[in-house]
Amino acid sequence: MKFIRNLTIGQYIHKESTIHRLDPRIKILITLFIIITIFLINTWVGFLVVGIYLFSGIALSKVNPKYVLLGLRPLLFLIILTLLIHFFTTQGEVILKIWILSITKEGLIRGFFIATRLFLLIIATSWLTLTTSPIGLTDGIERLLSIFKSIKVPAHEIAMMMTIALRFIPTLMEETEKIIKAQVARGADFDSGNIINRIKNMIPIIIPLFINAFHRADELAIAMEARCYRGGNGRTHYRTLSIKRNDKLFFIISFLVIILAFVFGKY
């Protein structure tokens, strides 16, 4: 049984770097813009511009690029699947025929194009999570959402839910691993049998996991109540966010890159 490990998506790696110190609000906004840009641009040159921008961002953050690439692993299957679907389903000049399937030149180009797009999207998002602490991230989201407070968006509550969810991801993963091990020690087998049996075999993991999660939620609620938690109204922050010179610089550079990408990215 392979245990859940080495999951780098959403993992934060602490380093002392300019990128780490940037205001999370700016980082979230820019990542959002970059994602939209990646979806809208349609040329290789456009991708190249975004690619260079993202990789210089990673270099500046001092995070080992290996971890960025490790984040790709869980999505590798998805990328390969899109690649293959495009290979075989696009009409055009046939260059290779296997049985009833034929690969076209257009399919090849299209496939790699979409795969690159996915690749850049993942890089952009993992760049954000690798260099921004979970607290910074939720703080940033809370501030950004509070613009919509006038239309009754519960910004603080949403941010609190996110903080709690993020906080419990490692705990629940640890717990899942522990339960899996405990059941394996009782002779459970999760690796063999057909698909239906395998799903059935998950029951001894899922039931204890849910029960424990509910217990935890209950305890957390009581603990919060005991400390007089009353939601967002009138609550101040230990760390206040402020826009500094570097943030402005980063914003301007990023915006120029996005404009550049659009200039080169128009068909």
Add this chain to the structure above:
Amino acid sequence: MLINLKNVSYTYNLNMPFETDALKSINLKIKRGEFVGIIGHTGCGKTTLLQMFNGLLEPTEGKVFIDGVDIHQNKAKLKEIRKIVGLTFQYPENQLFEETVFKEIAFGPKNTGIKDINQLERRVRKAMKMVEMDYSMYKDKSPFSLSGGEMRRVAIASILAIEPDVIILDEPTASLDPQNRKKLLKLIKDLHISFQKTIILVSHNMEVVAELSQRIIVMENGRIVMDDTPKAIFRDNVERLETIGLSLPQITYIMHKLKTMGRPVDSGVLTLEEAESEIINLINKRR
């Protein structure tokens, strides 16, 4: 030799940013019928070591032999190993999932290949008797309707029903009330003496470890630093144990104090009963 660890090391998150060494070249042999206590500060690698004994973790270096078989040479045999070595983790009640106590306890034996309902019933009855739970009263109850102490006993019974030769218990008495704790300790003693099982017990409670074990292993930072009889360990290593972050059984502290006051007592006394006779001796000698 029942369990034999040769030069075993284990690293969590190998080649990752959070790489940590949990075990560092451990050599350890455990004989059939021994009662071994393992003590050490939180995070010293005790739980990781336990998982080596039944192949839940594969050492990053070194080999684990059970009954002379290298358990990681053939993955298919690991299931057989789990019939020989039963492991209960800390708070085993967190693993319960079945609808009834019967099904819960039968889960283990079923997994090890027992299909016959009569045989299953025999095993469940026997395991429940060992943990002092009435079969007809509890068998159809939901495990989740039980009290904490009862849940713990069901969880332990579910391992006993596999009928392993070696039983490993990680902090079995943690957060139990005194009564349930006493019962459980009696059961562990019984398993060793009447049922002749090999027992490996991890506990932070020095009194428990000192009273039950024949041999104590002290761990620090992923290494075995002491391996001796309880008497020898608690008699001669007071300062060393305290720097590791461990303590002595309370009564042993008293005996050490008496000794430093110049009284000729054995400072390796571990239980109240031993201390009583030791002190009576002392008084008789003075008369």
